[in-house]
Amino acid sequence: MAEVKEALNVVGDIMGTYLPLIQSAIIVINKIIEICEAAEYNQNICNSLLDRVKLTSTAIDSLQRRKQRNESKLRNEVYYQAFHKFIYVLKEIETYTADISKIHGFRKYAKALTIKEKFVKLSKDYDKSMNDLHFTIAVANEEQRRIDDEALTEDLAEFDKYLKTIDRKVDDLHDEIKYIKNHINEKSLHGVNKIDPKNLELPSQGTADDERRGKNSNVVVKRIFKAQEVACKSFSTTEEGPKEGHLEILMKLSECKHILRFYGISKIDNNGVMVFEWAQRKTLKELYEKKDIQWHCKVRIALNICRGLVFLQQAEILHHDLKCENILMTQTLEPKIYNFELARYYSGNTTSIGSEMNDTMRWMAPEKLSNYNSRYTTWCEIFSFSMLLWELAFEKIPYRNLKLEKIKALVTKGGREIIKFGKSTPEEVQEAYKKIISGSWKQIPHERISFLKILSMLEELHNSIIHMFDANLPDLLDNEALDLDGSNEVNGDLDIPDDDICDVSDVNPIIISLDEGISAFRIGEHEKAWKCFEYHAKNDNVTAKYWKGRYLNEGLLADKKDPEEGKKLLKEAADRGNPDAQLRYAFTLLKILHEGNNREIFMEYITKAANEGENTAAQFHLGEIYYKGKCKIPKNEEEGIKWLRKAALQNNSKAIGLLNTSGIDIY
Known part of the structure; x- marks a missing residue:
């Protein structure tokens, strides 16, 4: 952009132009350091990236201290572009390390090879970015490559084991618990079983000591519920008692057989009790x-x-x-x-x-x-x-x-x-x-x-x-024997809600950041937003290509409307893994689903957005398509409910509404 080149040449203190970029870089660098230092998994891979990032801090400090010596390159438009690319890569590293360092982030990676491919790409992008900025101190050398190889070899061997150990079904449980936590004080939750006191029967035999444990507020009594021995722990009815949301979480945790099962709440002698499985051998x-x-x-x-x-x-x-x-x-x-x-x-x-x-x-x-x-x-x-x-x-x-x-x-x-x-x-x-x-x-x-x-x-x-071990041998303890869901038409209700956007700072550099561009879009400042997206898209940023594609495809600026070019940009961003672009590109095919294999392509991209990208809007639309049999996709209520629930648990209001009107429990 000519205006960028002109601005770089006329501005007084050139470092004032770079200051917002430097601040953005430092913020991301600090986040990466924090993530890597707290990494629970793939520590070697995280540390290999961390070594690079920490050296970058030194290079940035040197750039600022020697601004007079560096002024000529700082006024170079190519250098300015390179600094933006540097920030793009840093943000990718932040996302990557956040994913692989925590057990819950593993679900984005189906196999260890995916981790390696992403690491290699990030390393190459990072090293190229450092070279473009003349940050030679951070460019990878033979020693760094050796460290990288060792990190990958050691961590990926472990990661293969991790993937086999991880129970993917727990992902749904994670989302359910997160939803309950976010609605912990709402009275609309209804996932706690209410047990009729009549169904809590007295044991037919047993000692008084065995049927009653603890003292005062911690007293626990044994009862029989559906032919199972249960422990009834009292809670005061004069106080608020346990929050229903907390009890719902206990019920969810009960899906693990290694956690004490919680059956629900009831009453004994008009006193509130929580009903758990009975542990015969105590603690x-x-x-x-x-x-x-x-x-x-x-x-x-x-x-x-x-x-x-x-x-x-x-x-x-x-x-x-x-x-x-x-x-x-x-x-x-x-x-x-x-x-x-x-x-x-x-x-x-x-x-x-x-x-x-x-x-x-x-x-x-x-x-x-x-x-x-x-x-x-x-x-x-x-x-x-x-x-x-x-x-x-x-x-x-x-x-x-x-x-x-x-x-x-x-x-x-x-x-x-x-x-x-x-x-x-x-x-x-x-x-x-x-x-x-x-x-x-x-x-x-x-x-x-x-x-x-x-x-x-x-x-x-x-x-x-x-x-x-021998199940027939009673020797586990010394001296004791063990008794052991619509229309098939494509219609206008497949609208897509906008993404949630965070507030950004008031800094006003030559080219505003992507966050500021998105914020400008949100408040209708489309010229400002367009300039931002156009610049960053020319600078090969995937997110910016998605937004520029939206502007061209939807004609958000009348003089910029170009649906076909917009569609190309959306597809490029989609193929590079942007979940919002995957969803938007899929929707560009809605009116031509009957042509060629567009229906299959439509479902492929919307499914990618819902699954790999965890895009809640995509999850809702995919669920609605299956549940109602829209877009001439065979109706599959079970599959539809699965995706609707995933979206609902991430607070997608349309998914919650559809489940409620259909009389389907969110869990």
């Missing part, structure tokens, strides 16, 4: 205090607890209070994670124990002990699990002979409990179990092994000693 702590648990059983218990924790991690929930006392045991020695009173979502407020020391410190991570009000992270949860593993192994609470002040001083300085097995511990168990604990309680949080790694190690250990 794991109470069990090991009474009975010596055999080692092959301990490994199985640890493995199943870890499976439950991985399930919680996929749902983005942290328990915050892991210890054997919060694990209940069934008659057949199946562990059930319970007591979610301190549990939080990843984005929720952290659990704080205040200034008063309490017994939870025995299982607490050193970083949390150093600052009680610091954020509780997955690394804290992993540390607590390591202490639970130790407790289970040696059948006693950690540091039982030390006062709390001594424990805090010891752990924050790197001290830990002693791992010393007795002679009766099988040799195949000792080193493997010790390696898991030692890798999980490391002093530096991000050096601790991940939950999925722990799971893999426990499964390997379990498989190596499985020959010790």
Whole structure:
């Protein structure tokens, strides 16, 4: 654009023109650093990208400090374009690292090869961008390439295992829990079972001690519900009681067999109760205090607890209070994670124990002990699990002979409990179990092994000693025997809602950022928005090509209308993975679905947007198409409801409305 070249030549302080770009770059760089330093998975790949990004900060600082020496290149239009491309790449790196560093982001990648292909592309784009900016300090060399190869080799081998471990069905559960959380104070939620008190029958036999546990507000009584033993825990009717949203989440978590099942709420003697499955053997702590648990059983218990924790991690929930006392045991020695009173979502407020020391410190991570009000992270949860593993192994609470002040001083300085097995511990168990604990309680949080790694190690250990198991042998405990949805016409109601746009700053450089361009579109400043999208599209930005394609295709500026050129741009952006473009391109085919294979192409792109791009508008339209049999697509109500629910759980109002009017539960 001629105006850009002219502006670069007449502006006074050239760094004033670049300042908004530099600020944008620094913001993204800091986000990448934060993501990578907290990475739970694919740490080597994240660190390889982080090494590059950190060097870039030095190059930007040098550019600013030597502005007089750099003035000629700063006034070069090509250099200005290159700086924008640099920001595009940084934002792609931010998205990529955010995805692969967290377990829930894995669902975007069907196989490890996809991770590698994306990494290679990002690395090449980044290195080219740095070279175009003359940031030679950050250009990849042979050593960096060696580091990259090692990072990919090590992480991708693990990632293949991760993908096999991940339960894709939990993605739906994650969305359901997120929806409940976002509507936690609304009375419209109705997913909690209301159990008729008449269906809670008294047990036909059993001791008084077995039928009633706990004291005062924590009393639990046994009842029979649908021929199953259940535990009824009272809650005060004079207080607000547990929020229905929280109870709904408990019901969702019950889909995991390693978490204590919550049946619903009811009343006993006019007192409100929460109904859970009955754990015959009480807590794991109470069990090991009474009975010596055999080692092959301990490994199985640890493995199943870890499976439950991985399930919680996929749902983005942290328990915050892991210890054997919060694990209940069934008659057949199946562990059930319970007591979610301190549990939080990843984005929720952290659990704080205040200034008063309490017994939870025995299982607490050193970083949390150093600052009680610091954020509780997955690394804290992993540390607590390591202490639970130790407790289970040696059948006693950690540091039982030390006062709390001594424990805090010891752990924050790197001290830990002693791992010393007795002679009766099988040799195949000792080193493997010790390696898991030692890798999980490391002093530096991000050096601790991940939950999925722990799971893999426990499964390997379990498989190596499985020959010790025999369902017919009553030797799991010493000295105790176990009883063991429309029209086929294409019509105008397939409208597409606009995307949610965040506010942007008031900085007014020569070319405004994409966020500012989108904001200008939202308030009807189409000339301003067009100039922004046109520039960034010429600079090969995918998002800008999508927006320029929209303007040309829809004629948002009358003198710029060119449907065919717009359609080409939408397709290009769609083929490069932009989900909004995938949906818009699909809709350019609506009036010509009967021609050639356009119907198949239409469904291909709208499905890509809904699935890979997780575009909620695409999910709604795809669901409506299947549910009502629109666009002459064979009617498939089950498939339609699946996509409508996905959209509804992301707060798509049209999907929620269609499900409600059709009498279909959002879950």
